[in-house]
Amino acid sequence: MGVSVGSAKHKLYVAVADNEKNNKQPPLLLLLLPLLLPLLLLLLLLLVLLLLLLLLLLLPLLLLLVLLLPLLLLLVLLLLLPLLLLLTPWRFRQVRDVTRKHTFA
16 A cells, blocks of 8 residues: 655555556446446337237237138148048058858858
């Protein structure tokens, strides 16, 4: 800290000079934090409100999609059914008569 040799005034000057030399200025961000914090909170609030608005706009579309998805799948299945029947082998499609299999003489 201060040098012990000399007058009290000299000791005070040396102590002040040492203090100024050892004191480092805080970072600029730390100094601007009281100004930036309300701005950041306002930005966060705006972002949350924007997300809520987007959700409210997309909710009817999502609901419509969830309600219409089973109907759409059913329609696709009904459209693909004839194609699936055409692709299956003939032996699976023919109806076998079980009663004529076992004939008694």
